Amino acid sequence: MKQLHLFFVLVFATIASTSCVSPTVKSNDATGWDKVPEILKNISEPVFADAVYNILDYGATPSETIDSRPAILKAINECNRNGGGKVLIPAGTFFVKGPIVLKSHVNLHLEEQARLEFSTVPEDYLPMVLTKWEGTECFNYSPFIYSYQCTNVALTGKGTIDGNGAAVFNTWKALERPAMDRLRQMGNDTVPVYERTFGEGWYLRPCMIQFYGCNNVLVEGVQIYDSPFWIIHPVFCDNVIVRDVYIESFNYNNDGCDPESSTNVLIENAHFNVGDDGIAIKSGRDQDGWRIGQATESVIVRNCHFANWAITIGSEMSGGVRDIYIEDCKIDSCRNGIYFKSNLDRGGFFENLYMRRIHADICLWGMVNFRTDYHGYRGGNYPTLFRNITIEDVTCNRVDSVAIMANGVPEAKLHNITLRNIHVKQSPKATQMKNVVNLVLDNVTVNGKQVTSENE
Incomplete structure (x- = not known):
């Protein structure tokens, strides 16, 4: 494990550490939505050799009880040794x-x-692998589909992946507190990663699909059900495409897709019906996020459909989040609409975030919500910097709490927030706003009435 940790340190030693409050501003001629074509130039599908490796040829048996994992791994290994290609899972049910x-x-x-x-x-x-659990690095149970430090890797097709997470792993939610507290304290104390060993007896649920430190990643077309924890989780990745996936999973903490400390990410034409955030953009938790200092940036989300939960930035975002573009999304009956969440432990920053053409039916907790007091606070004093955020062309039929919330803290007010052409047809309260500098409300209506900074 010590050798693996040293390798990991070398890989990320060149990543510049980010201040917990003040980000480094990048110079770039393109700004706002004009930057999207530039980002798309850096995103492309991985290319594979034409060779096909059918798992039936390696001893796989369609069965709900016979283990086909050895055959699948044999096919993957031979495909990799021969220069790559497609490992084919044919029609049928295969137990893994x-x-x-x-x-x-x-x-x-x-x-x-x-x-x-x-x-x-x-x-x-088991055995344990290097992973991230809610934004902190550790060794834990392996994700069900795992890729570490790979280039050109994909999960595609129209088949189904069933994690069967409700049977056992979902029951671990009630047992995880000792491990969660131990891990977070290790992160705060900057305990070496190779010493953060969990696994058996610690009840930290593994992710469903995790790409860790990979380049050129594609997840396309598959249907995913019943995950034990977070579902699609790219960590420290570059050039990631998640497209045309259908996810239905309602266990605890079933986030649909969590790009974390990753760059050049495209999520499009995806359907999320999940037990937690549909998409949650992250970059590490507290001191562990600052230690690595890798922001999530240059992310495009478009033409996605959300049910139950929708779009979130945070809360584990201590490495920073910048240059995020979200457009043309539909939200059904959800707990949240567009949700920014952080607290005084996080530090980090949100900057240069743009959203447009979002339509929601019902949002219980608000259509647009900036929250700086998210739960899990451990007594820090590292406020998050919010600046340069534009949300426009949003409609919502009903909100059951406050339609628009933008609550900064005195130590770090929200800066340069523009809300334009936002219309909430029905809500018991229009807005709740404080500690916002340069707030622009342009054609914002709730219950048919214009909202201005004077009547917030």
Whole structure:
């Protein structure tokens, strides 16, 4: 483990550490939405060799009880050794007793009517691997589909992935507090990562799909159900595409897609019906996020559909979040609409975020919500910097709390917030705003009445 940690340190040693409050402003001629074409130039699908490796040829058996994992891993290994290609999961149900580890230049492709059924036995996901758990690095149970430091890697097709997370892993939510507190304290104390060992007896649920330190990543077309924890989680990645996926999973903390400390990310035409945030953009938690200092930046989200939960920035965003573009999304009946969340432990920054053409039906907790007092606060005094955020062309039929909330703190007020052409048809309260500098409300209506800074 010490050798793995040293390798990890070398990989990220060149990443500049980010101040917990003041980001470094990048110079760039393009600003606002004009920057989107420039970002898209840096995002492209990975290219694979034409070779096909059918798992049936390696001993896989369509069965809900016979383990096909050894055959899948054999096919992946041979595909990788031979220079890459497609590892084919044909139609049928295949039981997988443990994690699938993807390698460079491999496209794991699920044909239509193919189904991967993952084991419900936690010990099957050992030995531990280097991972991130709610923004803090550690060694823990392996994600069900895991790729570490790979280039050109994909998960595609029209098949189904079932994590069976409700059977055992969802029950761990009630047992996780000792491990969660231990891990967060380790992060705060900058304990070496190789000493942060969890796994058996600690009840930290693994992610469903995690790409860790990878370049050129594609997740396309698959249907995903019943995850044990976060669902699609790119960490320290560059050039990531998540497209045309359908996710339905209602366990605790079932975030749909969490790009974390990653750059050049495109999420499009995806459907999220999940038990927590549909998309949550993150960059590490507290001191652990500052230590690494890698922001999430240059992210485009478009043409996505959200049910139950919607779009969130944070709360683990201590490395900073910048240059985020979200457009043409639909929100059904959800707890939140557009949600920024942080607290005085986080530090970091939100800057240069743009959203437009969002339509929501019902949002219980608000259509637009900037929250600087999110739960989990441990007594720090590191306010998050919010600046240069524009949200426009938003409609919502009903909010059951406060339609628009923008609450900064005196130590770090919200700066340069523009809300334009936002219309909430029905809400018991229009706005709640304080500690905002240069707030622009341009054609904002709630309950048919114009909202201005004077009547907030």
